[in-house]
Amino acid sequence: MLAYVVRRLFLAVPLLLGITFVSFLVIHLAPGDPVQSLAGGDMTMTHDPKQYRQLVELYGLDKPLHVQYWNWLNRLARLDFGRSFGPNARPVLSMIAERLPITLLLNIVEMLIIVAAAVPIGALSATRQYSTFDKVTTVFVFIGFATPEFWLALLLMILFGVQLGWLPISGLRSMNWEYLSFWQQQADFLSHVTLPIVVATFGGLAGFSRYMRQSMLEVVRQDYIQSARAKGLAERVVIGKHALRNAMLPIVTILGLSLPTLIGGSVIVESIFAIPGMGQLMVQAAFERDYPVLMGNLVIVSSITLLANLAADVAYGLVDPRIRVGRRRR
């Protein structure tokens, strides 16, 4: 198992290189560049072509693309992600570091809620196919799919924030936060993240419970379930132990693939709730053509995607003995 993991990690390096090269190319080929707004804006009256060229040189943007890529790669090899091109020139890593915790926290909580709710919902509606419960959840799921997040967010904000005044509308902390006691601060924070989590969970729950239902439906039609029942096992054991474990396999794959989104953050939720997370950081960087920030994020997200794939493959083994056995024989 260990050798397998090491080999996979080793193979990931050229893959990562390829990803960064292609992304670097694409990002630099997009029209516009980071210097435009610094040189007084492209279409503003302070625009000064001489100064523009000066800045292009200052940032090394006049060098050929492959040289720029090589320089970037060189720095990356020393774990130097560089500094933002923006006026604050902050290290990319610390920009990401200050945005990551809140995004991770929100997304992990969301993911836990989604899994905790979607698995039983999916399993139940599969085992009771076409029952009232199944029909109700199906309707609910389609509503979940069809509801735009920003719209749901605004409705909830109007109801709970403006009309009822139970929850804060946006941000992460109240304005008087530093004057609250420790427990009040925790409660304040919780009340701020409630709506974002609800909104983000709503859409995700719909998708996951469908996957679960589908997967469960396939499993319960298998012969071994039939024979488990024939053995006289309790229905609870048949479904809960025999069927569920197998039905979970595709969910593990999807979960593994969802790991990078834990870090990516949701642009819509973050913007509408004014949460300074990764999604906002990236969108801003994209608009400002802040290459180092974009590339830094890409490296991190693609590394995690590769690691997540690996983790999912390992997790198969844990969930499914057949995969473990198959490997041992080789």
Add this chain to the structure above:
Amino acid sequence: MWHRLGLAFASLVLAAGCNGPSASENPIQVAADTKTATDAKGGERKSPPPDYGDTRIEASIGNVSGLIPNLTSDSASHEVGNFMYNGLVTLGRNLEIVPELAKSWEFSKDCLTLDFTLNEGVRWHDGKPFSAADVVFTFETTMDSKTPSPYKSDFQDVDKVEARGPNQVRVTYKRPYAKALQSWALAMLPRHLLEQWVRDGKLREAPQNWTAPVGTGPYRFKEMKSGDKVVVVANQDYFKGPPRMARIVYRIIPSQATIFLELKAKSVDVASLTALQYQRQTEYPAFEKAYNKFRYPGTGYTYLGFNLKDPRFADRRVRRAFAHAINKQELLEGVVLGLGREATGPFRPGTWAENPDVKGLPYDPKRAVALLAEAGWKERNGDGLLMKDGVPFTFELLTNQGNDERKKVAEIIQAKLREVGVGVDIRILEWAALLKEHIKKRQFQAIILGWGTGPDPDQYVVWHSSQMGPDQLNHISYANPDVDALLEAGRSSCVQADRVRYYRRLHQALADDQPLVFLYWRDSLPVVASRIHGILPGPAGISWNFTDWFVPKQLQRYTSG
């Protein structure tokens, strides 16, 4: 949301004021509508004695990109910068230049030497005294080739800046430069903290740019949460006396809808409204009791521009015909619900450069048809389009994506021109592509775009015939010797009375020639919580006297702060 952000970004690029340091405090001019004017007067006349204390929460869509204003060009950074920094001069209620760190100044007769006398006893937030050496340092920093400052062009005509004693600064210009005085609204930087960073070419990385800014301004830096908020507290040692309000929280809320809901929940004190919110969604008693709404012309105008290399548009009669064919009042109603005013030229309504005698070309389709006929567009083809030499009059109108307002303008113009027999095809392009492939390469027939204007009326770079190069801003390729002469005269005089004359004549000349059809100035629509008193709206907007804003003791809300 992508759209909204796109819009915010595009409008920042397009409408960023042409004069950096003061760009954020220059929303211009002229009284609020009648109802708000009385509201504002309520705050101004019968107000209780000014008390100290309380916090106000301001909301901004844009992010703060840095805390040294000399490095940034976005309006959020400048609004925050204004809390903490001072220039030598600043802009007063009527956009006049008033003393700040400089007590007084004097130009030599030939406009080449400018002498500042600085206020004495001014201290940086860290307690060190401010002196003439800091002024020299700020200038050198801005011009340093390793400092990426957007304000270099303001100082390119400066020959030298010298400290003549601790409170005397002399600036010598190579040639007379009309914006000289105003350019010194630039935020002054502390030499004792930043000198080494500038020398290393790393000013952007200095802690003063992010975690520990030090200025001379009315508020001191307290805390900054990246992408979330900036908090500043009153500087008790401020040389003009401490500001009234104890604390300002500047919140970044990237969604206009969210800002509006925060306003409805009364958890934001200062924000801007959209035309729709101003006109239709805030007209209920609870909102009007909680907030005062203000309205004054904004800093930018929208125009219909032509490629004057196109022989059809080179004919002034055609351009004037278009101006007559477009009903600007209807356009205003349709696009910004009437919250704006007709543009007659490129100078902000109510400022000194505007010529009040210039009347826009009235909506008169008959006159438009007559003018087009004079220019040779007489016959009509089967579709009712005007023809000349057998070719129908149709053109392509470009504008940028993500700006709904411009899209609507294009559609209304399309309909109006069709009525006089001109066909318009609208094409909407992504901003960067529009700029790179069409505007810069002069590959367009007509465009709808906007110009942002600064407090000074100098617009040499937009209208002068020498500015037609590929990277330059006279992209409509306008050349008019009279206009050139007036632009040159206007920017090289430091005598206000002469400048007034030049720019008023320039305004007339541009209105007669219609190098582009000036459409409208959109209004700025800020709201401020009604518990905050002392706001005096003027041509400069509302924020010019923000240090005097106050909340009477019994109305204070965030007292623990």
